[in-house]
Amino acid sequence: MRHVWTLTLFRLRLAMRNRAFLVFGIIIPLGFLFFFAAVFAKKGGPAVAYVLASVLAMSVMGSFWGLSQQLVIFREQGILRRFRLAPIGPGTMLFSSILSNLILTIPGIAAEIAAARWVLHMNSFGNLLSVFVLAGLGAVTFATLGLVVASVANSMMETQVINQLLWLSFLMLSGIAIPLPTMPGWLQTVALYLPATYLVTGLERALIRYASIEHLGAEIASLAGASLFAFFVSQQLFRWEPEQKMARQAKLWVAAALVPFLLLGAWETRQGERLSEARSIFLTTFAERPAQRAAPTDAPTPPDKR
């Protein structure tokens, strides 16, 4: 653990000296928050919370890009080779990158919540503990997925291609850019097999329905399970040297890392209520009149509303 913390501090220091961290970690997500709020939440109220859920998910998913690119750059520039000589293993290198990424995600999340409160006048934040747990777990999950991509890609170009394909799928099909209930039914079913969907719907439930951690079991279990599996895969496939190439078939490991969500997606398709709850949240949030709200199906009544 001592080496993990040493490497984590080293990565944090590098990140703080990189202007791109400020831009991509804080400025751009805030920009998206204000943009989405202007388009979808002009009247304020719970619509801001709905938009905030999407933007938090998008920020957290940024870990996916950041870590995959950094690992590939370090490998291509021969930086990993130097570390290979030191008494540290792949697990230590990977864990430190995940930990530093988690720490670096916190300011962005805090900035978005603060902006929602003081700029967009969002009055209630649902279950904040659940929000931070989900956001943190989401950062870890997408970081490990990014590390799997970096482990199987043979160059920065390949990394970018794989990242684009996955990123766009997550962005467009998981309820981030386009609200899930507004998509055709078959696309909503596809969304159930994507990790970002569980992050977004979980954040919506936490922010709007005050869902506690106990009521977010499926989201937490799937994200945590996927993180562990992806970490194991990236550790096994880790390469120190740029000339060590991965066979084409190795790219399939990226799909393998999504297996927990394939299983969960199959279960949700048959028996789950995720889509119906997402629809309920959407309708009550964007209702024209402040109509009677549907009682939360599985969340306790917030303290200030008793």
Added chain:
Amino acid sequence: MSVSEAIVQVRDLKKNYGDVEALRGVSFQIAEGEVFGLLGPNGAGKTTTVEILEGMRSSDSGTATVSGRDPHRGGDEFKRSVGAVLQSTSLPDKIRVDEALSLFAKLYGSRADRTALLRRFGLEEKRHAFYGKLSGGQKQRLAIALALVHEPRVVFLDEPTAGLDPQVRREIYDIIEELRRDGKTVLLTTHYIEEAERLCDRVAIIDQGKVIAMDTPRELKQRSGGTTRIEVSLAKQADPAELRALDGVADCRTVDGRMVLHSSRPPQTIVALVKHLEAHGNELQSLEIVAPSLEDVFIELTGRRLRE
């Protein structure tokens, strides 16, 4: 040298990259405190050999041990006992010099005095500089400092002066000579003859994956008869056998279109050569006299120059 005295032992090392035989049975031993050179042209197998000893690569067959440990299986203990300057490596541009030293000192569990290291390698004024802003020579000095931060028994230097200008190269030579005075065991790979001759206690000349000669620089040069090399360019091709018969000539061969003569009596050979050329209607276009060096040994053994 007995097996028990050797701190580095390499026996019949072989390594292929696809169809390319990078190493075809390399063997040598290094005593503790020795500065040992692997001298050869690009592609000879120097880096492959040293990377196997560093644990960065595995061999296809043969054995290699460093301080009694197999580099490939030695684990953290092995890594703590060796230091290395790799041929191609880097650090992040935005890490400062003293941060890099501190980082690697912590990774190795070393309590080395970083200020003393910075001073020793002439980096004290650059301690707060970013790695990306350092010159090539400063980066190489930092690389050597990082290799020594944990006070290893054995140090591997893979082409430590490649690409550096002569002034900086001499600074690195001073550092390596200091390592020798400190009693460090050093394996140095290079294709610079001056480097091998000046720094190494013993040199193994390696070419096309095999060690073709191994001894002290002095003994190796004496093998080529301690002769002086005379390189001449002629207007017309001449028969090496005829020139070999000239006064004082021990050997003559064509290398890269030039006639290379090895002579034990250079003045007499030159006079005889001029007379011979006049008699055969040939003309001397250029003449170069070179003191005996390891390049002569290499030419004698391979018929090629060390640096093509």
